[in-house]
Amino acid sequence: MLTAVTASPGEEPAAGRGDPGEAITSMRVIREVFGLTRDSKEASTRVRQEIAGQASGHGLTWHTIRKHSQVYVEQLSTAIRATLSTLGAADAPMGSTSGGLIPRPDDLAWLHAAYREALAGGGGVITVWGLDGAGKSSLTKRFASEIAPSGAFGFIRLGRRGLFEEDVRQILQLEGVDTTSLSDDHCQALFRTTAVRFSAVRLLVLDDAQKEGDVSALLPHGSNVPVVVTAPRRLLQTDPGRFRQLGHVTVSDTAAYLRQELPHVGEETAHRLAEVLGGHVESMHHVVRYLSSQPAVDANAFLGEITQGASQVLEDLAEVIDAPRSLPSIVRELYGAVHEDALANAILTTVVWTANSGERPTELVVETVRKLGHAPTELQLRAAVLRLERVGLLTSTATSLAVPRLTARILREFTAADREPVLVAYERAIAVPPKAGEGSLLNILRWEYQFLAEHRVAVATALGNQQRQLPALIALDASDWALLMTDADGRRTAEMYRTTPESLLRARPSAPGWEVVDAGHRRLIAGLASKVYPAIKAGWQSKQSI
CATH class of the missing domain: 1.10.8 (Helicase, Ruva Protein; domain 3)
Structure with a gap:
């Protein structure tokens, strides 16, 4: 939202022109002060001020920029309010629930229940975590507006220098404290003691906590009202039962x-x-x-x-x-934190490569992971899943493991080398003879694989592949297919196909990305698919009774 506001076209003069007084408070300078550009985002306060001085076009020193800190906060707040009606962005100011918001009824209901429980206990920490950009801030702002429609809640943007200090002041003012003559450090010290005995504030939101210390530094003695913390990963200090991983919208x-x-x-x-x-x-x-x-x-x-x-x-x-x-840069950073864990990587790549939707039954994932050569204990499996959940790359239920759809697409591009071994292991997992009377999805897939065995001769003939282990064309989901073949050296290979309304895409074993399939090969694959999979409709009913 901040980036969108400060990037909006305005009447500011070009750099190096106009009055230096106007240049000090131009949006170009504000973007640098608040770290909203690539150069200033990770910079210290001093460096941001130096960059902002250069951006003014008048060679202003960082001392001059620092003197106008309060002006920048006020001007940015005014710009946000003026822009809301046209942007309708999810990252609106505190309490805004209009325009561009996406309904999250289940998440809101959970927050209300957790809030009531924490309130009954005299306060407590509630954590909502998930990937950056998943909508945590907009969800908690909407929830805060429902809890305190009159605005009797606090919302602190952790890590946002300038905005963070202003948020602390606003909460103190809600509690009747005159902060006009107080320094930022004095306000923060006063906040730590005030938070223990809030009288006007009904809810406190700490947005974008990067580590447990971000919360404890601001609330060393806790708070007498429920505290909702948003974070890119699960924090360890959350009260039992009061944490929720925010998934993506349906x-x-x-x-x-x-x-x-x-x-x-x-x-x-x-x-x-x-x-x-x-x-x-x-x-x-x-x-x-x-x-x-x-x-x-x-x-x-x-x-x-x-x-x-x-x-x-x-x-x-x-x-x-x-x-x-961008999301790819976020996912790349998170994947870098877990990819050296062989078991966690095997779980993640199995989910990512065996379903375009990014969701698979746990038992199917575990069986594929075993075929990849791992022999984890229940404890090791649970620890690996939690490790992936904690960084936000995976969500789990009692029966399934899932990676958000867009995250899964991005991870496929980062893990292309894992595609073939995962698909070969997946085939081995479903090639095991099925068990009579068992209705799990894994067992159903095994019945399907066995049922289609008689069609593999026709597939082998069409492909000119007459190795002892016949080729197998396997539907992974509604759009993705895997074609597994054995080469002259006896090695099992796998390539993927994806159907789109316009074309058929292929990912070769040695290629990192997708290519459009030519007309001749497209007709071949389409012909094979039409021969193999319609047969399920004709004969599957008889197999259901087995």
Whole structure:
């Protein structure tokens, strides 16, 4: 939201022109002061001020920039309020619930229940965690507005220098404290004692905590009201039972949002975009901004691009709209923290490569992981899953493991070398003889694999592959297929196919990305698929009784 506001076209003069007094408070300077550009995002306060002085176009020193800190906060707040009506972004100011918001009824209901429980106990910490850009801030702002519609709640943007200090002051003012003559350090010290005995504030939100110390530093003695913490990963100090991993928005809700924000985009295109975007809120807003701008590519052309290579498209999109970070950069950083854990990597890549939707039954994942050569104990499995959950790359239920759809697409591009061994292990997992009377999905897949054995001779003949282990064409889901063959050296190989309305895509064993299949090969694969899988409809009913 901040990036969008400060990037909005205005009447500011070009750098190096105009009155130096006006240049001090230009949006160009404000972007650098608050770390909203690539150069200033990770910089210290002093370096940001130096960059802002250069951006003014008048060679202003960092001392001069520092003197105007309060002016920057006020001007940025004014710009945000003025822009809300046109942007309708998810990262609106505190308490805003209008325009561009996506419904999250289950998450809101959980927050209300956790709040009531914490309130009855005299306070406590509630944590909502998930990938950056998943919509944590907008969800908690909406929840805070429902709990305290009159505005009797505190919302502190941790790590946002300038905004953080102003948020602390606003909460103290709600409690009747005059902060006019107080320094920032004095306000923060006073806040620590006031938080223990809030009288006006009914809820405190600490947004974007990076570590447990961010919370304890501000609330060393706790608080007498419930505290909601948003974080990119699960924090260890959360009260038992009061933490929730925020998943992505459903395809249907994403499609409804896209149709609302992009009325010129057809219903079918909006739905297909929703399937690709996977409900990642920030990426959705980036796409909406881009497709609403001029000039922008046609929505269908954009859909074709992102289907073939999500990472590059999202990174290019972030560059075009001047967003500080893109989802691929976030996922790359998180994956870097876990990929050296062989078991965690095997679990993650199995989920990612065996279903385009990014969700698989736990027993199927575990069996595939075993075929990859791992022999984990129950404790080791649980620890690996929790490790992936804690960084936000995986969600789990009692029966399934899932990776958000868009995250899964991006991870496929980072883990191309794992594709073939995972698919070969997957085939070995479902090639085990099925058990009579067992109705698990894994067992159903094994019945299907056995049932289709008689068709593999025709597949081998069509492909000219007459090795002892016959080729197998396996449907992974509604759009992705795996073709497994044995080469002359007896090695099992795997290539993937993806069907789209416009074409058939292929990922070869040695290639990192997707390529469009030529007409001749497309007819061959389509012919094989039509011979193999319609047979299930004809003969599956007889197998159900086995």
